[in-house]
Amino acid sequence: MLLLRSVGFREEPGQYLRPAVSAPDADELVNQGLDPPAPTGQARRAGAPASRRQPMVKQERAARTRRALIRAAAEVFAEEGYVSASLAAISKRAGVSNGALHFHFDNKKALAQAxxxxxxxxxxxxxxxxxxxxxxxxxxxxxxxxxxxxxxxxxxxxxxxxxxxxxxxxxxxxxxxxxxxxxxxxxxxxxxxxxxxxxxxxxxxxxxxxxxxxxxxxxxxxxxxxxxxxxxxxxxxxxxxxxxxxxxxxxxxxxxxxxxxxxxxxxxxxxxxx
The missing domain is CATH 1.10.357.10 (Tetracycline Repressor, domain 2)
Structure with a gap:
């Protein structure tokens, strides 16, 4: 039991041990155009209602991510050429994950078109x-x-x-x-x-x-x-x-x-x- 806990399993009352899964990063979800975890408590009560605030934030962040990817792709294409440019280099230049890149663009051809x-x-x-x-x-x-x-x-x-x-x-x-x-x-x-x-x-x-x-x-x-x-x-x-x-x-x-x-x-x- 101690060994299982040490490698990332958690025990819940009345249940078998199961892998501990960390919650997705909210910024990463928004970059991909997905809904972040719903705010609770004081965070939910502050500012505009969550139902109105979340879609606006999601759209703005997704648009910024897309623009960052297009500029990063342009820089990498200009420096390395289309053939040598890699999606990993583009996502790194844009400061986003490969998952966020693939949410906005299916492949390198789609990025070149953009x-x-x-x-x-x-x-x-x-x-x-x-x-x-x-x-x-x-x-x-x-x-x-x-x-x-x-x-x-x-x-x-x-x-x-x-x-x-x-x-x-x-x-x-x-x-x-x-x-x-x-x-x-x-x-x-x-x-x-x-x-x-x-x-x-x-x-x-x-x-x-x-x-x-x-x-x-x-x-x-x-x-x-x-x-x-x-x-x-x-x-x-x-x-x-x-x-x-x-x-x-x-x-x-x-x-x-x-x-x-x-x-x-x-x-x-x-x-x-x-």
Missing amino acids: VEEEAVRVVRRITGEPPGGDTCALQQVVDSTHHLMRRIADDAIVRAGFELCADPASRAGCSLRWEWWRWIEDVLQRAQREGGLAEDISVENVAALIVAVTVGFEVLGVSDREWLSERRVTGFWTLMLPRLAERRTLARVSPGPARPSSTTLLRGREQAAG
Whole structure:
């Protein structure tokens, strides 16, 4: 009897000895979208009624866990590649158990799809920003190109989203580059209607060139972030604009970003502090 107790069995009056099972951790249950143990006594009486408080907490925690898993997956995919990335590494990076991961995502393919979908939403926010003031369509393309390269450099989700498109093993939807290409074509067509493009310019060919260059920057930027820098993007547009823009439009379009980059802002703060 003493031996059985020493290895984790407990004795209850009138019953055989049975294994002692610890109660599930409440945080782990919520991460998986399950109900935590019902509060009792003073905890039940404090604050909002448990019937209203528990579903709200459960949904918020489950949503945070899902977001953490998507970001962790993006970071691991970007660092190790889709094939080498393991679900154990992703769950560890997110700070959750493998059980919580599998509650939200069936497999690694589902995680890759979620990363790309989130990256598509980020790119849509970039391209959906309304142009300021009298910004012409061509300047909008220039500005969005700078913004996208900064996000690829700074945001693992966008970076991984583009990289997954190039990895046949992930079998993701690969709509990210298509979204970018379609938006470039649409805005260039608007620039052409505004009279902002040179007369002999083919919107289809120019859109293909811009997409090829930006995807090239993204691929080269995996090993050398200089390819994603403001200097590189500005250099491309400095060469491109004189051939692309109508003469009067050229005088209004800047090859540099319309808004200062985060690096420029940080440098300015450091200079001011020094």
